[in-house]
Amino acid sequence: MPRNAATREFEHTGDVGIEVVAATREELFAEAIAALGRIMYDADRVEDRERRKLTVFAATDADLMHDALARALNVFLIDAFVWRDANVIAASGGIEAELIGELFDRSRHQLHEELKAVTYHRLAVERTPAGWRAVVIFDA
């Protein structure tokens, strides 16, 4: 189902910042996880062959965003799994995310930017009149 969400990269001197807006909280998390993948590699070339599930709990939505993105980052960095998209559903005290993709294949997948960590600097998740908004800066 098409997602009612968008991501904008903003200028940060040494690193990479994104602002994500979405109609719903679940879409916000799904779009942020999908955006993380798009920054790191050409997600359009990733095929839907396998699913990876992440269950993340945290005390606040900002912590949840940090931890969900950090977990997804390690799915790429440690397990070499790349995703073309993500689905997210709310769980009690957290979220369940499903990454849709396949194992990284250097012959088919093109890498873009190396992101190394999800920072807490200016990290924000908030409700807005139009829906939801998040700001995340990645260490690149």
Next chain:
Amino acid sequence: MELKQIDEFLWEIPRTGGMRVPGRIYASKRIIDDIRDDPCLEQVANVAHLPGIAGYSLAMPDIHWGYGFPIGGVAATDAEEGVISPGGVGYDINCGVRLLRSNLTYSAIAKRAEALADALFAAIPAGVGSEGAIPALDTTEMRRLARDGADWALRQGYATRADLDHTEENGRLAMADPDAISAEAYARGRRQLGTLGSGNHFLELGRVDQIFLPAEAERLGLGLDTVTVIIHSGSRGLGHQTCDDYLRTIGKAMERYAIKLPDRQLACAPILSPEGQAYLGAMAAAANFAWCNRQMMTHLTRRAFMETLGISERALGMTLVYDVCHNIAKFEDHIVAGRRRRLCVHRKGATRAFAAGHPALPDAVRAIGQPVLIPGDMGRYSYVLIGAAGAMRETFGSTCHGAGRVMSRARAKKEARGRDLIAELRAAGVTIRYQGRATLAEEMPAAYKDVADVVAVMEGAGVSRRVARLKPFAVIKG
């Protein structure tokens, strides 16, 4: 942000609100004008909120917007009553620079520059997710490496005793605790030993093209036209994961210690708390990994030179001038307001610059002061400095670490559109090998300040002195 000029090279942010000390920025008028509206000044003020901070929250002239601390930030906290902040060290724990010198002159090997660039590019994995310089290490071996640092590389035959003698802390922080490193951090690092990585990391072949202090340059083995190698890299994924792990645990512990700060990325815990001690053990282990990483690349570099030029190790004579950390926290003694104090000096994009005679310096350089290695951008030049007396009086023995960015990565990519950066570098006498075109654009020379302006501030302030300038002729980028 209110800024008060103290002298030609020093500016002060007066203490306001929750700041425990004033902020001080070393900069020329031109540099300060460029950053007057930048978030990095607010970050200098934020750092001044850290409990136990001594003297000033400092920033060097290569200051730019980081996360939590500014890049180029220095903060010294009391070793007993102060805090340790993982954000004050940064994600790339013990990111640093080492300089090798050789018996070769550029004029003798200029025709082999392309071949050397090819050989080094093949020998040293670089770029996004680079790995595989040596077979992946198992967890037992990773733990030994994290405990022993460059001693591990020496035992494995990848280092000489002289290499360790010319490395800050001899390439090993004894407080390393391999148990404080998470399984995820080991998993991220186990295939990355001896790899350059991406972003601003590089390996650069250069030649000495200017000498400012002849006796000191001679002591460091740097004559005009000497071929040099700079290696800039850090603790790779292991360090990043370690920082992330402890930002989370220390961030949660702050409430227990009633610490409130204006930026979560400044998360900190009392040095003597269980969380603080655990982080210090982990930080030291990650720092040890970084020293091994740069040492492995040193080994691969020497081998590539010998094979490409068909010369012996003795003829090559490639020795380590020095290896410095620029993302680290160290326990050091400094005089503050006339009193000797034990401090935890956080350097986030800043380099230790001890003056001549400091007992922590190795015999070979104690008489002249600590060598400081300041890379510029890949098209212009880099500098070798030595620490001066002003550093001990004013900056907790610290100086700058590089040129400092002036352009965001996004803007650099925009500016690079339609330009042939490879041809521009070739015209400047630099051949380049790279993995990612985006990285090349982000790292183009115009994205950085002129490092000559940065080191001039530090020299003008009496913090460090220029020994020699190095001109690049080949660069390997991720």
